[in-house]
Amino acid sequence: MDLVRAHVLVCGGAACVSSGCAEVREALEAEIAAKGIEREIKVVVTGCMGPCDLGPIIVVYPEGVFYCNCTADDAREIVDEHLVKGRIVDRLLYEEPMTSEKVETQEGMTFFKQQERVALRNTGVIDPLVIDEYIARDGYAALGKALAEMTPEEVVDTIKQSGLRGRGGAGFPTGTKWMLTAKAPGSPKYVVCNADEGDPGAFMDRSVLEGDPHSVLEAMTIAGYAVGANQGYIYVRAEYPLAVEHLQHAIGQAREYGLLGKDILGSGFDFDIDLRVGAGAFVCGEETALLASIESRRGEPRPRPPYPAQSGLWGQPTLINNVETYANIAPIILRGSEWFSSMGTEKSRGTKVFALAGKINNTGLVEVPMGTPLRDIIFDIGGGIPNGKKFKAAQTGGPSGGCIPAEHLDTPIDYESLRALGTMMGSGGLIVMDEDTCMVDLAKFFMRFIQDESCGKCAPCRIGTKRMLEILDRITKGEGKEGDVELLVELGKEIIDTAMCGLGQSAPNPVLSTIRYFRDEYDAHIRDKKCPAGVCVAFKHYSIDPELCKGCGMCRRSCPAGAISGEVKKPHVIDVDKCIKCGACATACPFDAISLQ
Amino acid sequence: MSMGCCESKCAGDITSEQWALVDEIIAKYKGQRGILIPCLHEVQEAVGYLPLEVQERVAAGLDVPLADVYSVVTFYALFSTTPIGKHQVGICMGTACYVRGGDKVLEKVEEVLGIKAGETTDDRLFSIQVMRCIGACGLGPVMTVDDDIYARIKPDRVAEVLAKYS
Numbered sequence: 001m002d003l004v005r006a007h008v009l010v011c012g013g014a015a016c017v018s019s020g021c022a023e024v025r026e027a028l029e030a031e032i033a034a035k036g037i038e039r040e041i042k043v044v045v046t047g048c049m050g051p052c053d054l055g056p057i058i059v060v061y062p063e064g065v066f067y068c069n070c071t072a073d074d075a076r077e078i079v080d081e082h083l084v085k086g087r088i089v090d091r092l093l094y095e096e097p098m099t100s101e102k103v104e105t106q107e108g109m110t111f112f113k114q115q116e117r118v119a120l121r122n123t124g125v126i127d128p129l130v131i132d133e134y135i136a137r138d139g140y141a142a143l144g145k146a147l148a149e150m151t152p153e154e155v156v157d158t159i160k161q162s163g164l165r166g167r168g169g170a171g172f173p174t175g176t177k178w179m180l181t182a183k184a185p186g187s188p189k190y191v192v193c194n195a196d197e198g199d200p201g202a203f204m205d206r207s208v209l210e211g212d213p214h215s216v217l218e219a220m221t222i223a224g225y226a227v228g229a230n231q232g233y234i235y236v237r238a239e240y241p242l243a244v245e246h247l248q249h250a251i252g253q254a255r256e257y258g259l260l261g262k263d264i265l266g267s268g269f270d271f272d273i274d275l276r277v278g279a280g281a282f283v284c285g286e287e288t289a290l291l292a293s294i295e296s297r298r299g300e301p302r303p304r305p306p307y308p309a310q311s312g313l314w315g316q317p318t319l320i321n322n323v324e325t326y327a328n329i330a331p332i333i334l335r336g337s338e339w340f341s342s343m344g345t346e347k348s349r350g351t352k353v354f355a356l357a358g359k360i361n362n363t364g365l366v367e368v369p370m371g372t373p374l375r376d377i378i379f380d381i382g383g384g385i386p387n388g389k390k391f392k393a394a395q396t397g398g399p400s401g402g403c404i405p406a407e408h409l410d411t412p413i414d415y416e417s418l419r420a421l422g423t424m425m426g427s428g429g430l431i432v433m434d435e436d437t438c439m440v441d442l443a444k445f446f447m448r449f450i451q452d453e454s455c456g457k458c459a460p461c462r463i464g465t466k467r468m469l470e471i472l473d474r475i476t477k478g479e480g481k482e483g484d485v486e487l488l489v490e491l492g493k494e495i496i497d498t499a500m501c502g503l504g505q506s507a508p509n510p511v512l513s514t515i516r517y518f519r520d521e522y523d524a525h526i527r528d529k530k531c532p533a534g535v536c537v538a539f540k541h542y543s544i545d546p547e548l549c550k551g552c553g554m555c556r557r558s559c560p561a562g563a564i565s566g567e568v569k570k571p572h573v574i575d576v577d578k579c580i581k582c583g584a585c586a587t588a589c590p591f592d593a594i595s596l597q
Numbered sequence: 598m599s600m601g602c603c604e605s606k607c608a609g610d611i612t613s614e615q616w617a618l619v620d621e622i623i624a625k626y627k628g629q630r631g632i633l634i635p636c637l638h639e640v641q642e643a644v645g646y647l648p649l650e651v652q653e654r655v656a657a658g659l660d661v662p663l664a665d666v667y668s669v670v671t672f673y674a675l676f677s678t679t680p681i682g683k684h685q686v687g688i689c690m691g692t693a694c695y696v697r698g699g700d701k702v703l704e705k706v707e708e709v710l711g712i713k714a715g716e717t718t719d720d721r722l723f724s725i726q727v728m729r730c731i732g733a734c735g736l737g738p739v740m741t742v743d744d745d746i747y748a749r750i751k752p753d754r755v756a757e758v759l760a761k762y763s
Contacts, residue, residue, distance in 0.1 A: 296631045357735060363734060429692070
């Protein structure tokens, strides 16, 4: 292996692929070759580095200089200036949104400073397609330790003592799950990875699968050893083609290295993993539905108990954890349960990955110790709200969660505190909303999502959420009545009590949560017929700006409702009572004089 | 198989090469457990969609009841029983894209193509698909055409993007 003087990392996460990182990499490599320094410089395509809106990203080591929003031309400039002449390209450095200061290195960026990377330890650092890079960062050492030095019981105990809880949503203690599956009578047993990350706004699992697939394979193998299983399945959603590709590649490499298959590392323990690709059903993230889908049946949930630990895949004891949970396993085995439980809060140990999205400056993935206040995540790491707007609320837990308003920004985030606020951790999606977001419209959005994705098996979810959606629809159309909010609350509580699976039982949460914190917005829609955020179209009207209108008559002729009148060459007007708000006039106007207000 | 099914039932829509491919895929999976979904994925890839006659072929080939095949095909959003356009236009309606105006993008795409989400244009060139979060939340709103991803797409750029595909 040649010794190189610099490593150039190019982020190849899905967001950077969308931003054109392939072109940037090609330009880098071509320019490096043109300068004749290809033996001194190594270009590495990594998984997601985290700050997705800064892509394509180039990081030059050993200095760790972080260049953002790079084009192919910029890449050539970095080679000429930085790699050849040793001069940092100032204009491509990151600028802190709060202070407008330029920052040279990745370590210096506020976005990275407060992070503690455990599950994301390798994403954005290694080439996910090269198993040796994973091994060089202690990869598969935990598996070796477990197989050579620990009994299966000791592995289960270590996970139990670490305090790790399920990162997929409900926060069930992981060690207890492992113990239950290990003790369950029956053979064969199975180990399953839930990689059906469906909550809109959450993409940490995708980043781990794409950027560090071996961490999941290693953890599943350790889990297989601990619970006595020889076969694992990863159920990954079809919407993540790059994750599927990287997993397939990683499984092939692990088999080649003897890290999957028969007699792993000479221990006599056999374990193999197969992939199952989903087919587009949100409900399959629910564990019993997911197991049905692996069996190639309709992904419909069933009542629990029996839990999968007793009766899971093909009726056999099955351990099922999500991707981020597995990504924590190897470090816990290697560094010990005490190290892990020293991070976080009393009941929520370790770290949590959050996906920042919505109206926030730094969108992307961040991993922080449990108990970090929401304010730090949004304003320090996330860089605050763009365009000088005001923070209104953050939505956590996707369609199963709720929102956290500004007055609770200082709450330390863990499983318990979120539940007390009427929301939940969920998978860690954190969507930030500013004053331009209508909370009633948001509640309607989630309810429509649930309606689309409800599998239809139980009536509370199938019919109850439909009724809730109808009421919300009415309210946003200006047809809300007194008593609608009370009806929503009553229906919501009934659905929580009576729906069969986790999807249905949590479906009313976004509505109940927005009513709890933003009741005044519901009342404004119902009583004052106003949408305070200016989102709901029903409360808006098309109007013609008399300054811009030339009186050409195009709008009058295009209106299907005959709502526009006016004389030629004089400003026209719209009769709001006749207008059906189709927008045909605004499209027809050659002077952009018509707008929705 | 000399059933002559293609001439009589399939409106000439599926070629004999495609049927051969379908049979090959079925043969590969036959006899294994829990493989109906992976098998249907591959068959749809080969044929483009899963009309009833294809489902019948899969059911017969794998020796499972047609009802099972039909129930799976109709349950999952990614399986389609109607033809899909040559180009799939996807609009992400995940929360992040939605709050950044994904719905306005969808409206524009529907207007430009003259079809609604879930439909295919008469010339079978385009279909529109509303997608659940594709995980590119930092770049919302996001529109995809086949494997190309258009980040931070504005409604007024939609027509220009679609014009690139023929």
